[in-house]
Amino acid sequence: MAKKSKGKHGWLDRTVEELTNSKNTKAAWALASILLLGEAVLLGLIIQRVPYTEIDWVAYMQEVEGYEQGETDYTKLRGDTGPLVYPAGFVHIFLWLKNVTAGEIFPAQIIFGILYLLTQLVVMAIYIESKSLPPLGLVLLCLSRRLHSIFVLRLFNDCWAMFFAYLGVFLLQCRRVPAAIFLFSVAVSIKMNVLLFAPGVLAVVLRISDIKETAKGVVAGVMFQIAVALPFLWHHPWSYVTKAFEFSRVFMYTWTVNWKFIPEEWFLSKQFSIFLLMVHLRLLWALVQYRWFVGTSLHSAVRTFFFIDDKDDGAQGSVFVNKDAIASTVFMSNFVGILSARSLHYQFYSWYFHTIPFLLLRTSISFPLKLLLFCGIEIVWNIFPSTAISSGVLLMSHVSMMYSYWKYPAPYPLQVKAISKRPKKN
Numbered sequence: 001m002a003k004k005s006k007g008k009h010g011w012l013d014r015t016v017e018e019l020t021n022s023k024n025t026k027a028a029w030a031l032a033s034i035l036l037l038g039e040a041v042l043l044g045l046i047i048q049r050v051p052y053t054e055i056d057w058v059a060y061m062q063e064v065e066g067y068e069q070g071e072t073d074y075t076k077l078r079g080d081t082g083p084l085v086y087p088a089g090f091v092h093i094f095l096w097l098k099n100v101t102a103g104e105i106f107p108a109q110i111i112f113g114i115l116y117l118l119t120q121l122v123v124m125a126i127y128i129e130s131k132s133l134p135p136l137g138l139v140l141l142c143l144s145r146r147l148h149s150i151f152v153l154r155l156f157n158d159c160w161a162m163f164f165a166y167l168g169v170f171l172l173q174c175r176r177v178p179a180a181i182f183l184f185s186v187a188v189s190i191k192m193n194v195l196l197f198a199p200g201v202l203a204v205v206l207r208i209s210d211i212k213e214t215a216k217g218v219v220a221g222v223m224f225q226i227a228v229a230l231p232f233l234w235h236h237p238w239s240y241v242t243k244a245f246e247f248s249r250v251f252m253y254t255w256t257v258n259w260k261f262i263p264e265e266w267f268l269s270k271q272f273s274i275f276l277l278m279v280h281l282r283l284l285w286a287l288v289q290y291r292w293f294v295g296t297s298l299h300s301a302v303r304t305f306f307f308i309d310d311k312d313d314g315a316q317g318s319v320f321v322n323k324d325a326i327a328s329t330v331f332m333s334n335f336v337g338i339l340s341a342r343s344l345h346y347q348f349y350s351w352y353f354h355t356i357p358f359l360l361l362r363t364s365i366s367f368p369l370k371l372l373l374f375c376g377i378e379i380v381w382n383i384f385p386s387t388a389i390s391s392g393v394l395l396m397s398h399v400s401m402m403y404s405y406w407k408y409p410a411p412y413p414l415q416v417k418a419i420s421k422r423p424k425k426n
Contacts, residue, residue, distance in 0.1 A: 020134040028128045028135035035124075035142050036117060043113040047152055052105050056081060057155045061103045064095040072235040074243040087244040088229040089189025090157050109152045112159060116151040119163045122170055123354045129173050132324035132410075133361045140357035140374060146346070146381045147353050156347040161191040166354065169330050172201065173323040177209040181217025185224050192245060193351050199284050200333025203292040206301040207321050214305075251343035257381065258344045260391035273342055280340035283402075287336070291406075292329055328362055331355035332405065339398045349381045356401070363404040373397050373404075 018027040059079025066077040066084075077084040077091075084091070101107040123141060127133050151159050168183035184201060187194040205214055226233065232240035250273075253264040266272055288298055296304075331352075338344065338352045356377060360370040380386075380394040 019136045022132050022134055024135060025128050025131065028124075028138065031135045032121075032124045032128065032138055035138055036120060039120060039142055040113075040117060043116060043148070043152055046148055047106070047109045047113060050153060052109065052153055053149075055154055056157075057105065057108065060094045060155075060157065061098055064091055064098055067091050067231075068095060068098070072231050074232060074236065074239045083243065085243060085246055085249065086157060086191055087189045087225075088232060088240070089186060090160075090191065092228055093160055093190060094157065105155075108155055112151050112155050115159055115163055116148070119151075119159070119166060119354075122163065122166045126166065126170050126173060126327050127358060129170070130324040130327050130358075133358065137357050137361050141354060144349075144353055144378055144381075146349050146378065150347050150350045154347060156350070158191055158193070158347050158350045161187045161194055162350050162354075163187075164190070165194045165197060168201075169197075169327060172204055172330065173326050175208055177205060177213050178217035178220060181205075181214065182220045182224065185221030189225055189228055192247075193348070196334045196337030196351070197330055198333070199288075200292075200330040203288065203333070204326050204329050206298075206305045207293075207296075208326070209305070211306050251345065253343075254385075255345050256343040256391075257346060257348075257386045258391050258394050259342065260386050261388035267342070276340045276342050280337060283336040283340065284333070287329075287332060291332075324362075327358060331358055335359060335398075336402070339402060344394075346381065346384070359401060359405055362410050364408045364410045365404045369404075373400055 018024050019031060021027070056079075059081040062079035063077050063084040071077055074084060097108060097111065101111070120141060124138055127138060127141075128135075150156055164183050164187035168180045168187065171177075171180035171183060181201070184194060184197065229240055229244070232244075250268060253260075253267050256267070259267055262272075293301055334352055335355060338348075341348075356374060360374060363370070376393055376397045380390045380397070383390045
């Protein structure tokens with residue numbers, strides 16, 4: 001009897017060991033498969049049993065209907081919630097959805113459910129490829145009530161933008177730089193928030209690529225932007241550029257999840273906007289100075305980027321160009337943008353939820369504290385309407401995450417030489 005008990009414990013110990021070993025990609029993919037299957041079942045139950053809440057879907061359909069009827073002036077494309085304010089990629093995707101679903105909710109929920117699963121698959125691949133996080137960390141990706149709602153009960157366009165953005169991160173990990181840049185362009189064509197990834201993407205590209213490879217991606221990305229926007233640029237270029245990329249737009253105080261503890265007049269003031277912009281830029285510059293180019297410098301990376309022949313195989317450092325560092329750099333670039341954003345609406349949680357477990361697990365703070373921060377952020381995003389207290393908790397959680405990442409970084413697990421940007425010529 002004692003032997004039997006010991007055998008059971010031995011099996012359990014081995015399972016726990018495999019699921020906490022960051023190098024065990026086989027166990028990670030096995031767990032990912034189980035989680036995705038469970039997620040598929042859960043999504044089916046949510047769609048079947050939880051009432052859909054109308055927020056933007058009808059407005060999306062109205063906006064693309066105007067284009068379908070021949071209108072190419074962005075100032076005249078409107079829905080119940082106001083004018084169209086998203087780039088042309090959004091128009092084409094949601095026109096396709098309109099044609100496929102006939103504007104009906106249920107088939108759209110099925111498509112968004114598939115999109116959710118594909119997004120989870122891509123993000124899990126990023127985690128597993130990093131080989132720095134325990135497979136059990138994948139479980140955290142499936143625990144957000146709000147994220148399930150954003151995808152299949154709200155049908156927000158943010159979901160499409162983030163899918164292509166995360167696919168771009170994965171390809172960046174695989175050093176497929178032109179394809180990665182192209183996918184980031186696709187994501188930006190749906191919603192501009194993906195630009196928050198740009199500083200981190202640039203830092204990574206400077207370390208792992210060269211001007212020729214990068215130029216291919218940039219040219220392809222620009223050509224894509226022109227192609228999808230051509231009907232609008234051809235007839236009303238100024239209207240398209242100013243509405244699709246309206247950087248001066250101010251979001252309503254009523255719907256913001258953050259900064260509810262300050263008066264509305266402060267929130268809407270130009271001074272507050274400038275202050276947050278300065279905070280954002282300062283945080284990015286600090287990351288450039290002390291995190292993203294450790295072992296080299298920005299100047300050295302730029303010189304190497306443009307002049308490959310000057311590259312010393314060891315000059316770029318060893319650990320800061322691995323897959324873990326690539327994901328960490330891009331995710332933190334996005335996170336500091338979230339931290340310093342003036343307004344975060346409920347659907348904006350999809351902009352960074354998938355990065356929260358990664359960034360927390362890449363710190364050396366205690367696991368209970370990591371779990372507390374993770375749960376605290378999730379709870380805040382499920383409080384409606386937001387309050388001064390919930391906004392304060394969100395800000396403190398964000399600041400704590402940033403401080404933990406900065407002050408208590410987990411050691412990089414892969415001590416490997418940097419991969420050359422280009423094979424040496426004999």
